[in-house]
Amino acid sequence: MIENNGKAYLEIAQKIIGRMARYLDESSSGSVPVVQLRSQQELMEMLKLDDLIANGLSTENVEELLETYLAHTMHLHHPAYMGHQVAVPHIGSAFAEMIHGIANQPMSIYEMGPAAACMEQFVINWMLDKVGWSEEGGGVLTHGGSLANITALLSARAKAAPEAWRTGTPDNLIVLAPENAHYSISRAVSILGLGSDSLVEIPTSADEVIIPGELQRIYLEQIQQGRKIMAVVANGCATSTGYFDPLREIGMFCREHDLWFHVDSPHGATALLSEKYIDCMDGIELADSMVWDAHKMMRTSTLCTVVLYKERNQMLSTFTQKASYLFHEKEMLGEDTMGYQVECTKAGLGVKFYWVLAAYGEEGLGKYYETLCDHAKQFYTLIISTPGFECLPPQSNILCFRYQPEIHDQLTLREALIREGQYYISTTEIKGKRFLRLVIMNESTSKAIISGLLAAIKRISQASEAD
């Protein structure tokens, strides 16, 4: 057994920190496989999880456990990691996690972590400022974008049907969203009691971007059928393609018809930090609510999301019509956030992001976003000039491409590729067609890496033809 005191902590922490420093450098240099996939059963045996529980973790065996564990991690800092929209964390976030592991400040009640609560409010204010909502706006941190979408749509319901909290959701409420809205939107619609049929698709273009004229048509069609629109949802940007919906046109339409406009932008909101790419978020100020993840493009370890509201009052009235004063009846030294969120106890989500912001800087984050998007553009040029490959032009750091789709199943190609452990990529469907998908998350991902990836795909496809 490991004693729970400072001496034991220091002894083991030094070993762990030394190993993690090496892990960071090895991953970043690409000198280890990006991932080594094993079956869950095999890996559970390799980790000797039973033995450690029976015999106890100690100063002696901690390094062995760590070694096996780290060998079977997804190496996010690796230049060939191009899989999902998960942050490649800055070390600032690791420092915050280290402190949290001992101090364990649960967020929600100001008294339970006053300093942490200040950092959290600071980052919310900083984000509000970036959107241009600092005067009237408000925000709350949630455990992830999915919960954030539920929270924001609950606020939309409170506005469209203020009695719904007490009497239940009226059956004519609907939500309009593009077909490629993240699945958490349809889940939220069902969780909120509207029923999944109440999520009405806004038709999109061939690359799945909302067509504003179609929004008008669907709106009129639904109104004529006696439906009430609770919210219009747009992507900033779409999980699959990385494409942004035309926020300004949609926002203007929503203003004109007094509709709640929610922008699901956990990934793309970071474009607000880049002069070069800020136009992708043009019109965001017309939204009523938006979602922004620090654990996607702002280098914060999983997870840290904020729901931002243009009007703080909308946040206050989300969970019960009385919340706006109930939580202010007593004299308070600071603000409790329980009235505005689904969760009761929360981790110090914003604290981690505060450390990253302080350590890496706003400029650093903006440059990071910019570099990754620039990389994606260069890689696009490389991919389309390679015989057999087709690729969609990127708007962010997400690239969708295919290799000889008439001959090869893209899912099979990816499966074989990631088993080799040299590259990690994902796939997506666009208008029913399967694409290979790159999310460029590392500045060190180079053209040489992409050339190597394309060659590997070609080699795998040739081998499958020979079989």
Ligand SMILES: Cc1ncc(COP(=O)(O)O)c(C=O)c1O
């Ligand atoms: C557009 C969009 N919305 C919501 C989510 C869910 O966010 P989270 O993974 O933080 O729950 C994602 C995740 O990829 C997303 O891309």
